[in-house]
Amino acid sequence: MNKKNLLMALLLIALIVIVPRSIVVAFLIFSFIVLVHEFGHFIVAKKSGIFVEEFAIGMGPKLISVEGKETVYSIRILPIGGFCKMLGEDEDAEDERAFNNKSVWARIATVFAGPLFNFILVFLASILMIGIFGYTDTVIMGVSDDTPAQLAGLQSGDEITKIDNKSVALRQDISLAMIAAQGNPVEFEIVRDGETFTRLITPEEVDRHHYRIGINLQHQKSSFIDTIQYGAYEFRYWARYTMTSFRMLFSGEFTRQDVAGPVGIVNMVSEGYEMGSSHGALGAIEMILTFIILISFNLGVVNLIPIPALDGGRLIFLIIEGIRGKPINREAEGFMHFVGFALLMALMVFLLFNDISNFRL
Incomplete structure (x- = not known):
């Protein structure tokens, strides 16, 4: 390591010592997720024989x-x-190992590998979460008095299997379905003593984007088979959560107060870590895994949006190339990626000011 790198390393260590631990943890989580994403590109590029100039x-x-x-x-x-x-990613290069000289399928695999590795990380973290902490299923253990669930005739021992015709297996699935309904009646499919019936229930709003019907659910420790099965259910929940969040954002059901940029994410993670660590090491681990899952899934999905400069935009150009049998003009594609990057930077600035504004609210 040269003197410059040594000085920079010492500066980095000093910052880690000075900055509050929760902020350091937030940055480490975010950096780890980005590392996994970029490693996906890196390892598939290497396997495809593409020359990687820098991994940052x-x-x-x-x-x-x-x-x-x-x-x-x-x-x-x-x-x-x-x-x-x-x-050769953004310019023509003569080298046979350049990105632009590889087959279109090798390039598609390399670009798609980043988001794919984020989803793989989510699945592994979901399995780890279930393995350590167990899961809360949808079997009702108790019904509170004078609540929508009691008025609908729900009883202890009932199992909720579907809400609005979507399968549910975890408590989080029920909460998300009620958030998505935004206070409107939802159809619950219930299994009682082997018989299936439905009930239309209108959830009560407890506070903003938080609803309840008045039931207590059963928490389970997981066996090996349960860990895999409910890890998959956990993954499905986060997929639905992400899609529902995007839908509610674009439909206006979420406002700018519900949107966080880099500063807001760091603040959210650091606060969550502090809250979790107040309950001991397991609490801290649970919060870390939760945020790894949440941020990694969102990063994977956002990168697949077909906007130039994002992986999704590059995939669109590559798919068009595969259909046409010849690449799009490199200069035109490069210009569109530049414009896309500029728009992303403008969005980052907006999110930064939005985070600052939200802190004042």
Whole structure:
């Protein structure tokens, strides 16, 4: 390690010591998720024979960099992203190992691998979450007096299997279905003593985006089979959660107070970590896993949005190339990616000011 890298490393260690632990944990979580995303691009690019010039975590000037056999590995000063720079990704290159000279399917696999690795991380973290903490299923253990559930005739021992014709297996599934309904009546499918029936129930609003029907549910410790099965259910829940959040955002049911940028995410994670750690090490681990799942799934989905400069935008160009049998003009594609990047930077600035504004509310 040269003197510059040594000084930067010492500066980084000093910052870690000075900055509150919860903030450090938030940045580490975000950096880890970005690392997994970029590693997806990196490993598939390597397997496809693509020359990777730099693998970086963070943006802006380099803090630390190490020369590998053929790739530069770096940590940059702004912990808000990262990149896997491949030769010929945004320009024509003659080298046979350049991105632009590989088959369209190799390039599609390389681009798609980033979001895919985020989803793989979500699945593994979901399994770990269920394995450590168990799960709360949809078997009713008790019904509170004078609540929508009691008025609908629900009883202890009933199992909720579907809500509005969507299968549910976890308590979170029920909560999400009620949030999505926004106080409107929802149809519950119930199994009692082997018989199935439905009830139309209108949830009570407890506070903003929080509804209840007045039931207590059963928490279970998981066996090995349960861990895999309910880990898959947990993954499904987060997929639905992410899609529902996007739908409610674009429909106006969520407002800008419900949207967080990088500063808001760091604040949310640090507050969640402090709350979790107040209940001991297991509480801290639960909050860390929750935020890894939440942020990783959102990062994977957002990157698949077909906007130039994002993975989704690049995939659209590659799919068009595969259909046409020839690539789109490189200069035109590069310009569109530049415009997309500029729009993303403008969005980041908006989210930054939105975070600051929300802190004042």
